[in-house]
Amino acid sequence: MFGLILKKHTMRLFVWLLAALVCQNAVAQVEDSLLIKNLSDEILLRSTAYENLRVLCKTVGGRLAGSPNMLKAESWGQKTLEQAGADRVWLQECLVPHWERGGTDSAWYSVKGNGNQKVRLDILALGNSVGTGEKGILLPAILVQDFADLEQKKDQVKGKIVVFNNVFNNTYLETFLSYVDDGIYRRSGPSRAAKYGAAAVMIRSITGSTDNNPHTGSTAYDSTQPKIPAAAMGLKDADQLIALLKSGKQVDIYYRSGANFKPDATGHNVIGEWKGTEFPDQYITVGGHLDSWDPAEGAHDDGTGCVHSIEVLRALKAMGYKPRHTIRVVLFANEENGLRGGRKYAQEAVSKNEKHVFALESDAGGFTPRGFSFSFSEEQLNKLRRWLPFFEPRGVHRFTTGGGGADVSPLNALLKTPVAELTPDGSRYFDLHHARNDVFEQVNKRELDLGALNMAILIYLVDKYGLEQ
Amino acid sequence: MFGLILKKHTMRLFVWLLAALVCQNAVAQVEDSLLIKNLSDEILLRSTAYENLRVLCKTVGGRLAGSPNMLKAESWGQKTLEQAGADRVWLQECLVPHWERGGTDSAWYSVKGNGNQKVRLDILALGNSVGTGEKGILLPAILVQDFADLEQKKDQVKGKIVVFNNVFNNTYLETFLSYVDDGIYRRSGPSRAAKYGAAAVMIRSITGSTDNNPHTGSTAYDSTQPKIPAAAMGLKDADQLIALLKSGKQVDIYYRSGANFKPDATGHNVIGEWKGTEFPDQYITVGGHLDSWDPAEGAHDDGTGCVHSIEVLRALKAMGYKPRHTIRVVLFANEENGLRGGRKYAQEAVSKNEKHVFALESDAGGFTPRGFSFSFSEEQLNKLRRWLPFFEPRGVHRFTTGGGGADVSPLNALLKTPVAELTPDGSRYFDLHHARNDVFEQVNKRELDLGALNMAILIYLVDKYGLEQ
Structure with a gap:
């Protein structure tokens, strides 16, 4: 009898505890849903991301x-972060490489037997490339299909301008894979051609676009080879030039780069x-990079990442949210041709023995x-995927492995900080990446706001629940 | 012993059958994966959708x-379907309403006490609206917040131009819901104001855009009320006008529409x-509508739906696919202000006793x-969702309930044909829907091709496996 009573009591206690637990979870879920709905309304109605981006693109431009830009x-970043409500804004000094285009790139070609007709090539020197000297160079062109073809033609490239027929592979379902695949010609093409005595290299721009805008971006010289000038051509011009070379015409190319x-x-x-x-000495970082290539406004790369990150802070603060961890918005210096800002941020975190809980970057454009x-790992991600229902109605439907953005990767490397990156739809990114059409007008307000919203939700959930689960 | 042998044989037979079944499924899966990969490459490398759209938008334009357009x-549709490889192309006659804008809409307003200064309003008459007569009308404006406010002000609207302050609700996560919600002012606003003697109606354009382009679209008069002229204002102009009215200024509006x-x-x-x-008398329909509003090129609405559908046929045919059912690409007449084409197609299907297996439409833009x-039903969809792995890497991650496009809905209503619609990302659609910026340049080639690809996959799977499962 007594045992039965005890059992009954234990049972009641158990049921009560269970109910309390269920209630607690239910309350937390309702709380999260409400907060995220409010956050959603705050950003979709009052986001300042689009206007901030307009000011950055139209009053600063390429940077x-x-x-000097x-x-x-x-200065824009400092002021905009203050306006967004940061408690404290400061500049963290770091040395950055100082590569200059040195005026407008100029190139044309002429076909032997076609008089003196010069056909203009729309090109951009690759970032970190050497120039040609003031007078430029006028040399025979040689077509090289790929690195295998270069090996075949290694005795023929000396003193010539190597034209790589590197084609952006549109059959990849993720355009970032096409970029990585094709990008090897931008990064390694110049030094691999220089090894056999080439005088300069021209590549097809790393894009699948339908227009003729050339796309710049860093090349990386192999220190054991001579540094030769390297540029990217607009695709329509490249198609014409390459068709001539394929047909066996003798073509000379003039190229001048300062x-x-x-x-x-x-x-x-x-x-x-x-x-x-609650944990003022534990940091959650959210950021994008402030620098951009010179010929564009750097709207999608990476103005949108900067204004996304600023909006996360503004919106959460505007709602009266009190973060448990310290949230830092970081506008990183020099991602494009050095990653010095990302490295500096992580090195200082190490030297100050900071605890970094999580770092999120947006550097893949302001698209939906x-x-x-x-x-x-997939296993860890499976636990996080219980959060997906908060994201799915707002456009984010997948958590994938693959790591965070370039600027937060040093935090991951040095401090094992878990990192992540927003992955917007990639259909349009490489149409304007590092090209003159990466301008404010290419950004859609709602797409931009949806990016900021999903980032804000992720920051909120990590701040509230952490990642150790 | 004999029993054991029998059992052994039965067992072997069972295992063999099971293996055959598993193999058959596995073979079918591999076959599907290979075909879909080839289809993917065919469309991502050789799609003609973008070029077809360019010709439609730039040589025909609004239609x-x-x-006459x-x-x-x-003619464009007929020729393009022949080029895509249709066995037979024909025109199915139907009567369509013939509403005309009758020249450029013109409007301005003046504020009492502000001399004769006329402030221009960028507007478009709503489709199917009556005009004002050649001289136009010059009448006092009255601000009405919504239909509840109209009831409050029913004694004040007589002889005035009612300005509705209908705001596109950006907090909806699906912009199509915002459109439906706000669109009631376009459809019903004129007649509801006419009931109380209003002389004309101006609404805010049904859009959440950041520009000032006005957006037209059909209004629907209540036959028991007088028909009064109705137009949509660009949002920036509307904001200014409404701010003046809110501040209590007396404003007269001039409006002329032919x-x-x-x-x-x-x-x-x-x-x-x-x-x-295999089933030549059973039809699978895939289509979009060929008509568009007059002030635009009708690129996303619905040029993209037409070229999507044509590409489905072209790509499957180019691969040597042999459809089991007869596939029909239909470019429907008059979706915008009548739905006469969709109705005609279904009525003829009924009168000819045609069996329609499935009908798919694309009429929500050429976005990703x-x-x-x-x-x-959700239950039926759950069975179809086993196909999602074929779609997910190509952007389609959800099968939802809600029905197909407008033009295929009569097939569903009259013949119970299962119907569906492509649902691209909706972030940008209402920024250009029925407005002068719905032009070819707003369409991205890769996004367009991905739409065609996912449609082609769905048509292939339905053709191969049917929907009765």
């Missing part, structure tokens, strides 16, 4: 590391901090969001 | 039912047929695909 962009390196300049990461209430890519 | 568009109805004209559905090898919406 290559070391350029880099400093103007830093590209040159100056000594390293002083740049800064712009950091806005919002103090945590589709997912987040994490530095986690 | 409202009854207009409607006939030019029909809008008028002519007798019904003869239009056509353009139909391209590809004979089925996200899903398909079906006329099925």
